[in-house]
Amino acid sequence: MTQTHFDQAANEWDQKKRRVELARAIAENIALLPLHTKMTAMEYGCGTGLVGLALAPRLGSLMAIDTSKGMLDVLAGKIKEQGLTNVTPLCLDLTVDTCTQRFDLIFSAMTLHHIGETGLILEKFYHLLKDYGTLAIADLDSEDGSFHSAGAGEKHYGFSREVLSEILLGLGFSSVTFKTVHTIQKVYEAGGKRDYPVFLLTAQK
Numbered sequence: 001m002t003q004t005h006f007d008q009a010a011n012e013w014d015q016k017k018r019r020v021e022l023a024r025a026i027a028e029n030i031a032l033l034p035l036h037t038k039m040t041a042m043e044y045g046c047g048t049g050l051v052g053l054a055l056a057p058r059l060g061s062l063m064a065i066d067t068s069k070g071m072l073d074v075l076a077g078k079i080k081e082q083g084l085t086n087v088t089p090l091c092l093d094l095t096v097d098t099c100t101q102r103f104d105l106i107f108s109a110m111t112l113h114h115i116g117e118t119g120l121i122l123e124k125f126y127h128l129l130k131d132y133g134t135l136a137i138a139d140l141d142s143e144d145g146s147f148h149s150a151g152a153g154e155k156h157y158g159f160s161r162e163v164l165s166e167i168l169l170g171l172g173f174s175s176v177t178f179k180t181v182h183t184i185q186k187v188y189e190a191g192g193k194r195d196y197p198v199f200l201l202t203a204q205k
Contacts (some may be wrong), residue, residue, distance in 0.1 A: 018184060022198065023050030025182035026109045026138040029200050030055060033134060040105045042128065044094060044121075045111025049075040052087065055107075062087045063101065065094070094124045103128055107136040110198075116155040120166055126171045129205040135173065138181065141197045147186070164201060173203035 030051070035058040043052040046064035048071055056062050064087055066072050072089045079087050092099065095117060106125050115121050125135055140147060140158035148154045161178045168176050181199040 005141075009097050010014070010128075018180045020050060022182050022184060023109065024054070024196070026200060027051045027054035029138075029179065029181045030088065030107055030136050031058060033105070033136065033202065034106070035059060040130075041103075041105040041107065041147040044108045044125070045114070046075060046089070046107065047071045049078055049087075051107070051109045053078060053082070053084070056084060056087050059105070060086065060186055063103070064089045065092045065099075067093045094128075095120060099128060101128075102130045103133060104130055105134050105136070110140070112137055112139045113158060114154040118156070118159075118164075119171075123171055126173065126205060131205060133170075133205045135203045135205070136200060138198055138200045141180075141199060142195050143196055146194065147184075158196075161199060161201070168201075168203050173202040173205060175202070177202050 027050075031054075035055070037058065038060045039058075040061050040063075041055070041059045042063045042065060042067050046052050046066045047068075049064060052062055052064050053075075062073075064075060066075075066089075069091055072091055075089050078084075079089065095115065112118065112121070129135065130156055141158050142158040145157045147158070165176045165178070178199045178201050180197050181200045184196040184198060185193055186196065187193040
């Protein structure tokens with residue numbers, strides 16, 4: 001259901017101001033990491049490239065992975081339009097598919113809560129990173145399930161920072177840190193509004 005939802009939403013995805021603002025905040029904070037133009041990077045759950053394309057000029061190469069062909073089609077159009085040569089879109093589901101390349105940096109934005117097996121995907125990221133590589137993941141703090149509308153396919157209602165930290169340390173990551181990088185405010189038709197904090201976690205292999 002998730003893949004179909006994102007395929008159908010792809011062409012209008014960038015038209016929502018809230019999404020663009022969130023992506024900008026995440027990209028600006030990932031850009032504070034020691035990036036360089038010889039760095040190999042992978043973005044998992046790249047969508048239309050709102051985060052990845054902002055970072056691509058600072059990277060040597062970027063493999064942009066998503067399970068939604070619709071999203072990747074939009075991304076491919078942007079890559080062509082912008083004349084980018086260091087970004088490669090790839091349709092892949094790392095929970096079942098294999099990737100043989102290794103990366104200096106793996107980043108993901110608002111994707112983890114759509115993946116059922118959190119430990120499995122974080123373990124995949126660990127093995128896909130080169131020694132001393134960096135992981136950067138942005139997602140929601142724990143919430144009550146009110147963030148998404150029906151059909152969005154979320155598997156988790158955000159995350160406890162403490163639980164994620166324990167998983168990452170158990171896998172062998174070190175220097176796990178969390179930072180609140182954005183707050184999404186939603187106003188509801190029934191009245192009232194709600195703030196949803198978004199964190200960026202970073203960790204080292």
